[in-house]
Amino acid sequence: MQCSYSETTPSKFAQAKTSTLAAVDLSKKGSVDQPISNLIELVNNLDDYFTTSSCSGRTIIVANSLAHGSRKKGCKWLYVTHGDSVFTDVIECLREEPLPESATLKFEPFIMHVQCLSLESARQLLQIAVSCGYRNSGISLGKSGKIILAVRSTAGLEVPLVVDSRLLVSEQYIERLVGMANEKMSSNLMQISKFQGKLDEFAKEQR
Amino acid sequence: MQCSYSETTPSKFAQAKTSTLAAVDLSKKGSVDQPISNLIELVNNLDDYFTTSSCSGRTIIVANSLAHGSRKKGCKWLYVTHGDSVFTDVIECLREEPLPESATLKFEPFIMHVQCLSLESARQLLQIAVSCGYRNSGISLGKSGKIILAVRSTAGLEVPLVVDSRLLVSEQYIERLVGMANEKMSSNLMQISKFQGKLDEFAKEQR
Known part of the structure:
Protein backbone atom coordinates (compact mmCIF):
# COMPACT_ATOMS: atom_id res chain seq x y z
CA MET A 1 0.00 0.00 0.00
CA LEU A 21 -17.97 17.42 22.10
CA ALA A 22 -17.63 18.43 25.76
CA ALA A 23 -16.83 22.03 24.74
CA VAL A 24 -19.79 22.13 22.32
CA ASP A 25 -22.13 20.86 25.02
CA LEU A 26 -21.08 23.67 27.32
CA SER A 27 -21.14 26.56 24.85
CA LYS A 28 -24.26 25.68 22.87
CA LYS A 29 -26.56 24.51 25.63
CA GLY A 30 -30.10 25.34 24.59
CA SER A 31 -29.07 26.67 21.19
CA VAL A 32 -28.95 23.47 19.17
CA ASP A 33 -29.65 23.89 15.46
CA GLN A 34 -32.96 22.01 15.60
CA PRO A 35 -33.36 20.81 11.96
CA ILE A 36 -30.03 18.97 12.17
CA SER A 37 -29.90 17.98 15.84
CA ASN A 38 -30.68 14.32 15.00
CA LEU A 39 -28.17 14.31 12.15
CA ILE A 40 -25.45 15.71 14.42
CA GLU A 41 -26.21 13.06 17.03
CA LEU A 42 -26.10 10.35 14.35
CA VAL A 43 -22.65 11.49 13.16
CA ASN A 44 -21.28 11.80 16.68
CA ASN A 45 -22.53 8.33 17.60
CA LEU A 46 -20.28 6.85 14.89
CA ASP A 47 -16.85 5.94 16.28
CA ASP A 48 -14.88 7.34 13.32
CA TYR A 49 -16.47 10.80 13.16
CA PHE A 50 -17.42 13.93 15.05
CA THR A 51 -18.85 17.26 13.94
CA THR A 52 -16.74 20.37 14.50
CA SER A 53 -19.22 22.94 13.14
CA SER A 54 -22.45 23.04 11.20
CA CYS A 55 -25.38 25.17 10.07
CA SER A 56 -28.73 23.75 8.94
CA GLY A 57 -29.16 26.55 6.40
CA ARG A 58 -30.29 30.15 6.70
CA THR A 59 -31.59 33.17 4.89
CA ILE A 60 -29.82 36.38 5.87
CA ILE A 61 -29.69 40.03 4.88
CA VAL A 62 -26.19 41.41 5.33
CA ALA A 63 -25.56 45.14 5.37
CA ASN A 64 -22.25 46.84 4.71
CA SER A 65 -21.65 50.39 5.86
CA LEU A 66 -18.71 52.72 5.88
CA ALA A 67 -18.12 53.19 9.59
CA HIS A 68 -18.57 56.78 10.76
CA GLY A 69 -15.39 58.81 10.40
CA SER A 70 -13.32 55.95 9.06
CA ARG A 71 -12.78 54.06 5.85
CA LYS A 72 -13.11 50.72 7.55
CA LYS A 73 -16.14 48.78 6.44
CA GLY A 74 -18.54 47.33 8.96
CA CYS A 75 -20.77 44.33 8.37
CA LYS A 76 -24.10 43.85 10.11
CA TRP A 77 -26.88 41.31 9.82
CA LEU A 78 -30.25 42.98 9.33
CA TYR A 79 -32.17 39.72 9.19
CA VAL A 80 -31.56 36.05 9.84
CA THR A 81 -33.76 32.98 9.95
CA HIS A 82 -33.01 29.25 9.97
CA GLY A 83 -36.62 28.61 8.99
CA ASP A 84 -39.00 30.28 6.55
CA SER A 85 -38.42 33.95 5.81
CA VAL A 86 -41.37 36.23 6.49
CA PHE A 87 -41.98 38.90 3.86
CA THR A 88 -43.25 41.58 6.26
CA ASP A 89 -40.20 41.14 8.53
CA VAL A 90 -37.83 41.38 5.57
CA ILE A 91 -39.51 44.54 4.29
CA GLU A 92 -39.48 46.08 7.75
CA CYS A 93 -35.72 45.77 8.14
CA LEU A 94 -35.25 47.40 4.71
CA ARG A 95 -37.35 50.41 5.73
CA GLU A 96 -35.27 51.46 8.71
CA GLU A 97 -33.64 54.82 8.05
CA PRO A 98 -30.87 55.55 7.36
CA LEU A 99 -30.39 52.71 4.87
CA PRO A 100 -26.96 51.06 4.96
CA GLU A 101 -24.46 51.59 2.16
CA SER A 102 -25.45 48.20 0.77
CA ALA A 103 -27.59 45.22 1.73
CA THR A 104 -27.67 41.75 0.17
CA LEU A 105 -30.08 38.87 0.67
CA LYS A 106 -28.36 35.48 0.81
CA PHE A 107 -29.62 31.96 1.11
CA GLU A 108 -26.87 29.82 2.60
CA PRO A 109 -27.61 26.08 2.52
CA PHE A 110 -26.67 23.36 5.00
CA ILE A 111 -22.98 22.96 5.76
CA MET A 112 -21.26 20.54 8.12
CA HIS A 113 -17.63 19.97 9.04
CA VAL A 114 -16.82 16.48 10.23
CA GLN A 115 -13.48 15.37 11.65
CA CYS A 116 -12.69 11.82 10.52
CA LEU A 117 -10.48 9.17 12.09
CA SER A 118 -8.97 7.99 8.82
CA LEU A 119 -8.83 8.73 5.11
CA GLU A 120 -10.94 5.65 4.47
CA SER A 121 -13.67 6.87 6.82
CA ALA A 122 -13.50 10.34 5.22
CA ARG A 123 -13.77 8.78 1.75
CA GLN A 124 -16.85 6.78 2.75
CA LEU A 125 -18.66 9.79 4.24
CA LEU A 126 -17.71 11.93 1.23
CA GLN A 127 -19.19 9.30 -1.07
CA ILE A 128 -22.48 9.35 0.85
CA ALA A 129 -22.56 13.18 0.81
CA VAL A 130 -21.93 13.39 -2.94
CA SER A 131 -24.60 10.74 -3.61
CA CYS A 132 -27.07 13.06 -1.84
CA GLY A 133 -26.12 15.92 -4.17
CA TYR A 134 -23.59 17.68 -1.91
CA ARG A 135 -21.28 18.09 -4.87
CA ASN A 136 -19.11 20.84 -3.35
CA SER A 137 -18.00 18.59 -0.51
CA GLY A 138 -14.31 17.92 0.03
CA ILE A 139 -11.64 16.79 2.44
CA SER A 140 -9.00 19.00 4.08
CA LEU A 141 -5.78 17.48 5.37
CA GLY A 142 -3.94 19.05 8.28
CA LYS A 143 -0.20 18.70 8.79
CA SER A 144 -0.67 16.77 12.02
CA GLY A 145 -2.97 14.12 10.58
CA LYS A 146 -6.22 16.02 11.18
CA ILE A 147 -8.75 15.06 8.50
CA ILE A 148 -11.84 17.24 8.05
CA LEU A 149 -14.65 16.57 5.59
CA ALA A 150 -16.75 19.61 4.65
CA VAL A 151 -20.23 18.63 3.43
CA ARG A 152 -21.22 21.45 1.07
CA SER A 153 -24.20 22.07 -1.17
CA VAL A 163 -26.82 49.75 -3.41
CA ASP A 164 -25.35 53.17 -2.53
CA GLN A 172 -43.21 42.76 -5.32
CA TYR A 173 -39.76 41.46 -6.27
CA ILE A 174 -38.77 41.04 -2.62
CA GLU A 175 -41.97 39.07 -2.03
CA ARG A 176 -41.05 36.66 -4.86
CA LEU A 177 -37.49 36.47 -3.57
CA VAL A 178 -38.69 35.50 -0.10
CA GLY A 179 -40.79 32.78 -1.75
CA MET A 180 -37.76 31.49 -3.66
CA ALA A 181 -35.58 31.52 -0.54
CA ASN A 182 -38.27 29.49 1.22
CA GLU A 183 -38.43 27.00 -1.67
CA LYS A 184 -34.67 26.60 -1.44
CA MET A 185 -34.92 26.11 2.31
CA SER A 186 -37.53 23.42 1.79
CA SER A 187 -35.33 21.56 -0.78
CA ASN A 188 -32.43 22.03 1.62
CA LEU A 189 -34.35 20.29 4.42
CA MET A 190 -35.35 17.44 2.10
CA GLN A 191 -31.71 17.00 1.12
CA ILE A 192 -30.68 16.92 4.80
CA SER A 193 -33.29 14.26 5.45
CA LYS A 194 -32.00 12.19 2.51
CA PHE A 195 -28.46 12.50 3.88
CA GLN A 196 -29.65 11.48 7.32
CA GLY A 197 -31.43 8.43 5.86
CA LYS A 198 -28.34 7.25 4.00
CA LEU A 199 -26.18 7.87 7.05
CA ASP A 200 -28.58 5.83 9.13
CA GLU A 201 -28.18 2.87 6.74
CA PHE A 202 -24.42 3.35 6.85
CA ALA A 203 -24.49 3.32 10.66
CA LYS A 204 -26.45 0.06 10.63
CA GLU A 205 -23.93 -1.55 8.27
CA GLN A 206 -21.12 -0.52 10.62
CA ARG A 207 -22.56 -2.40 13.58
CA MET B 1 3.09 5.91 9.66
CA LEU B 21 -3.42 16.07 -21.45
CA ALA B 22 -3.32 14.55 -24.94
CA ALA B 23 -7.14 14.36 -25.05
CA VAL B 24 -7.47 17.96 -23.84
CA ASP B 25 -5.04 19.15 -26.50
CA LEU B 26 -7.14 17.55 -29.21
CA SER B 27 -10.60 18.64 -28.04
CA LYS B 28 -9.85 22.18 -26.92
CA LYS B 29 -7.51 23.33 -29.65
CA GLY B 30 -8.04 27.04 -30.11
CA SER B 31 -10.50 27.29 -27.24
CA VAL B 32 -8.14 27.71 -24.30
CA ASP B 33 -9.55 29.67 -21.38
CA GLN B 34 -7.20 32.61 -21.87
CA PRO B 35 -7.12 34.18 -18.35
CA ILE B 36 -5.89 30.88 -16.88
CA SER B 37 -3.86 29.44 -19.75
CA ASN B 38 -0.56 30.26 -17.98
CA LEU B 39 -1.85 28.88 -14.69
CA ILE B 40 -2.92 25.63 -16.35
CA GLU B 41 0.48 25.31 -17.98
CA LEU B 42 2.19 25.97 -14.64
CA VAL B 43 0.17 23.21 -12.92
CA ASN B 44 0.72 20.72 -15.72
CA ASN B 45 4.47 21.39 -15.72
CA LEU B 46 4.64 20.14 -12.13
CA ASP B 47 5.34 16.39 -11.99
CA ASP B 48 2.81 15.64 -9.25
CA TYR B 49 -0.23 17.38 -10.78
CA PHE B 50 -2.41 17.80 -13.83
CA THR B 51 -5.65 19.70 -14.43
CA THR B 52 -8.74 17.70 -15.36
CA SER B 53 -11.15 20.64 -15.81
CA SER B 54 -11.30 24.35 -15.10
CA CYS B 55 -13.13 27.61 -15.73
CA SER B 56 -11.58 31.05 -15.26
CA GLY B 57 -14.90 32.50 -14.11
CA ARG B 58 -17.99 33.67 -15.95
CA THR B 59 -21.16 35.68 -15.78
CA ILE B 60 -24.17 33.87 -17.22
CA ILE B 61 -27.90 34.31 -17.56
CA VAL B 62 -29.66 30.96 -17.37
CA ALA B 63 -33.26 30.57 -18.50
CA ASN B 64 -35.61 27.80 -17.50
CA SER B 65 -38.70 27.06 -19.57
CA LEU B 66 -41.38 24.42 -19.52
CA ALA B 67 -40.77 22.63 -22.80
CA HIS B 68 -43.66 22.93 -25.25
CA GLY B 69 -46.25 20.20 -24.74
CA SER B 70 -44.39 18.54 -21.91
CA ARG B 71 -43.72 19.05 -18.24
CA LYS B 72 -40.00 18.53 -18.68
CA LYS B 73 -37.98 21.61 -17.91
CA GLY B 74 -35.42 22.90 -20.36
CA CYS B 75 -32.41 25.00 -19.44
CA LYS B 76 -30.86 27.50 -21.83
CA TRP B 77 -28.08 30.05 -21.52
CA LEU B 78 -29.22 33.47 -22.69
CA TYR B 79 -25.89 35.13 -22.03
CA VAL B 80 -22.35 34.12 -21.15
CA THR B 81 -19.07 35.96 -20.86
CA HIS B 82 -15.69 35.03 -19.37
CA GLY B 83 -14.77 38.71 -19.39
CA ASP B 84 -16.68 41.87 -18.53
CA SER B 85 -20.44 41.81 -18.95
CA VAL B 86 -21.86 44.48 -21.22
CA PHE B 87 -25.06 46.12 -20.00
CA THR B 88 -26.61 46.64 -23.44
CA ASP B 89 -26.04 42.97 -24.38
CA VAL B 90 -27.57 41.78 -21.11
CA ILE B 91 -30.64 43.99 -21.57
CA GLU B 92 -31.03 42.87 -25.18
CA CYS B 93 -31.27 39.18 -24.28
CA LEU B 94 -33.91 40.03 -21.64
CA ARG B 95 -36.07 41.82 -24.21
CA GLU B 96 -36.50 38.91 -26.59
CA GLU B 97 -40.13 37.79 -26.65
CA PRO B 98 -41.48 35.49 -25.46
CA LEU B 99 -39.68 35.72 -22.14
CA PRO B 100 -38.68 32.37 -20.60
CA GLU B 101 -40.47 31.03 -17.53
CA SER B 102 -37.54 32.23 -15.43
CA ALA B 103 -34.09 33.73 -15.91
CA THR B 104 -31.31 34.14 -13.36
CA LEU B 105 -28.04 36.05 -13.54
CA LYS B 106 -25.12 34.19 -11.97
CA PHE B 107 -21.51 35.06 -11.41
CA GLU B 108 -19.52 31.84 -11.16
CA PRO B 109 -15.91 32.35 -10.03
CA PHE B 110 -12.77 30.45 -11.00
CA ILE B 111 -12.79 26.71 -10.41
CA MET B 112 -10.09 24.16 -11.13
CA HIS B 113 -9.89 20.40 -10.65
CA VAL B 114 -6.38 19.03 -10.25
CA GLN B 115 -5.47 15.36 -10.10
CA CYS B 116 -2.63 14.81 -7.64
CA LEU B 117 -0.04 12.05 -7.44
CA SER B 118 -0.19 11.70 -3.66
CA LEU B 119 -2.04 12.88 -0.58
CA GLU B 120 1.01 14.92 0.39
CA SER B 121 1.05 16.73 -2.96
CA ALA B 122 -2.73 17.32 -2.68
CA ARG B 123 -2.28 18.67 0.86
CA GLN B 124 0.43 21.10 -0.29
CA LEU B 125 -1.63 22.45 -3.20
CA LEU B 126 -4.72 22.72 -0.97
CA GLN B 127 -2.71 24.75 1.53
CA ILE B 128 -1.62 27.17 -1.21
CA ALA B 129 -5.20 27.47 -2.52
CA VAL B 130 -6.66 28.19 0.93
CA SER B 131 -3.92 30.77 1.62
CA CYS B 132 -5.14 32.60 -1.52
CA GLY B 133 -8.69 32.69 -0.15
CA TYR B 134 -10.08 29.63 -1.98
CA ARG B 135 -11.76 28.52 1.21
CA ASN B 136 -14.24 26.12 -0.41
CA SER B 137 -11.45 23.96 -1.81
CA GLY B 138 -11.28 20.29 -0.94
CA ILE B 139 -9.94 16.89 -1.86
CA SER B 140 -11.95 13.98 -3.28
CA LEU B 141 -10.68 10.44 -2.91
CA GLY B 142 -11.57 7.79 -5.46
CA LYS B 143 -11.70 4.09 -4.66
CA SER B 144 -8.82 3.30 -7.00
CA GLY B 145 -6.40 5.82 -5.51
CA LYS B 146 -7.44 8.76 -7.69
CA ILE B 147 -6.94 12.00 -5.76
CA ILE B 148 -8.61 15.17 -7.06
CA LEU B 149 -8.26 18.61 -5.51
CA ALA B 150 -11.03 21.07 -6.36
CA VAL B 151 -9.90 24.70 -6.01
CA ARG B 152 -13.10 26.61 -5.20
CA SER B 153 -13.86 30.19 -4.33
CA VAL B 163 -40.04 35.05 -12.67
CA ASP B 164 -43.22 33.57 -14.19
CA GLN B 172 -31.26 50.66 -13.55
CA TYR B 173 -30.93 47.66 -11.21
CA ILE B 174 -29.59 45.47 -14.01
CA GLU B 175 -27.03 48.14 -14.82
CA ARG B 176 -25.79 48.11 -11.19
CA LEU B 177 -25.82 44.32 -11.20
CA VAL B 178 -23.65 44.19 -14.31
CA GLY B 179 -21.24 46.57 -12.55
CA MET B 180 -21.14 44.30 -9.50
CA ALA B 181 -20.59 41.19 -11.61
CA ASN B 182 -17.69 42.99 -13.29
CA GLU B 183 -16.21 43.99 -9.92
CA LYS B 184 -16.41 40.36 -8.84
CA MET B 185 -14.76 39.28 -12.08
CA SER B 186 -11.97 41.74 -11.48
CA SER B 187 -11.37 40.46 -7.89
CA ASN B 188 -11.57 36.94 -9.30
CA LEU B 189 -8.76 37.68 -11.77
CA MET B 190 -6.63 39.25 -9.04
CA GLN B 191 -7.13 36.15 -6.90
CA ILE B 192 -6.11 33.92 -9.83
CA SER B 193 -2.98 35.99 -10.29
CA LYS B 194 -2.15 35.68 -6.57
CA PHE B 195 -2.62 31.90 -6.80
CA GLN B 196 -0.41 31.78 -9.87
CA GLY B 197 2.30 33.78 -8.08
CA LYS B 198 2.31 31.45 -5.07
CA LEU B 199 2.29 28.41 -7.33
CA ASP B 200 5.24 29.84 -9.21
CA GLU B 201 7.22 30.12 -5.95
CA PHE B 202 6.18 26.58 -5.06
CA ALA B 203 7.37 25.33 -8.45
CA LYS B 204 10.76 27.00 -7.90
CA GLU B 205 11.11 25.36 -4.47
CA GLN B 206 10.40 21.97 -6.06
CA ARG B 207 13.30 22.20 -8.49
Missing part, protein backbone atom coordinates in the same frame (compact mmCIF):
# COMPACT_ATOMS: atom_id res chain seq x y z
CA GLN A 2 1.33 3.36 -1.09
CA CYS A 3 0.54 6.37 1.09
CA SER A 4 2.33 9.67 1.76
CA TYR A 5 0.00 10.93 4.49
CA SER A 6 0.20 10.06 8.15
CA GLU A 7 -3.17 9.84 9.90
CA THR A 8 -3.63 10.64 13.55
CA THR A 9 -3.75 7.68 15.94
CA PRO A 10 -7.12 6.28 17.12
CA SER A 11 -6.35 7.28 20.72
CA LYS A 12 -5.51 10.89 19.78
CA PHE A 13 -8.67 11.01 17.66
CA ALA A 14 -10.82 9.73 20.53
CA GLN A 15 -9.26 12.33 22.83
CA ALA A 16 -10.00 15.16 20.35
CA LYS A 17 -13.56 13.88 19.93
CA THR A 18 -14.22 13.82 23.66
CA SER A 19 -12.86 17.30 24.31
CA THR A 20 -14.57 18.86 21.26
CA THR A 154 -24.25 23.84 -4.52
CA ALA A 155 -27.50 25.72 -3.81
CA GLY A 156 -27.38 29.45 -3.26
CA LEU A 157 -28.99 32.81 -3.73
CA GLU A 158 -27.17 36.14 -3.44
CA VAL A 159 -29.17 39.19 -4.37
CA PRO A 160 -28.09 42.82 -3.84
CA LEU A 161 -31.09 44.83 -2.62
CA VAL A 162 -29.62 48.12 -1.41
CA SER A 165 -27.94 53.50 0.24
CA ARG A 166 -30.85 53.12 -2.18
CA LEU A 167 -33.29 50.22 -2.29
CA LEU A 168 -33.16 49.23 -5.97
CA VAL A 169 -35.83 46.53 -6.12
CA SER A 170 -39.61 46.60 -5.70
CA GLU A 171 -41.61 45.13 -2.83
CA GLN B 2 -0.62 5.22 9.88
CA CYS B 3 -2.64 5.38 6.66
CA SER B 4 -5.82 3.64 5.48
CA TYR B 5 -5.77 4.95 1.91
CA SER B 6 -3.87 3.46 -0.97
CA GLU B 7 -2.56 5.99 -3.48
CA THR B 8 -2.12 5.21 -7.14
CA THR B 9 1.42 4.34 -8.27
CA PRO B 10 3.66 7.00 -9.87
CA SER B 11 3.69 5.10 -13.17
CA LYS B 12 -0.12 4.84 -13.34
CA PHE B 13 -0.36 8.53 -12.45
CA ALA B 14 2.09 9.47 -15.21
CA GLN B 15 0.09 7.37 -17.67
CA ALA B 16 -3.20 9.08 -16.69
CA LYS B 17 -1.53 12.48 -16.96
CA THR B 18 -0.21 11.82 -20.45
CA SER B 19 -3.50 10.51 -21.82
CA THR B 20 -5.61 13.25 -20.17
CA THR B 154 -16.54 31.50 -1.99
CA ALA B 155 -17.52 34.41 -4.26
CA GLY B 156 -20.87 34.33 -6.00
CA LEU B 157 -23.90 36.20 -7.22
CA GLU B 158 -27.22 34.58 -8.06
CA VAL B 159 -30.04 36.95 -8.90
CA PRO B 160 -33.46 35.98 -10.29
CA LEU B 161 -34.46 38.49 -12.98
CA VAL B 162 -37.42 36.89 -14.74
CA SER B 165 -42.25 35.06 -17.55
CA ARG B 166 -42.11 38.60 -16.15
CA LEU B 167 -39.02 40.76 -15.79
CA LEU B 168 -39.24 41.83 -12.14
CA VAL B 169 -36.31 44.24 -11.90
CA SER B 170 -35.60 47.64 -13.44
CA GLU B 171 -33.00 48.44 -16.09
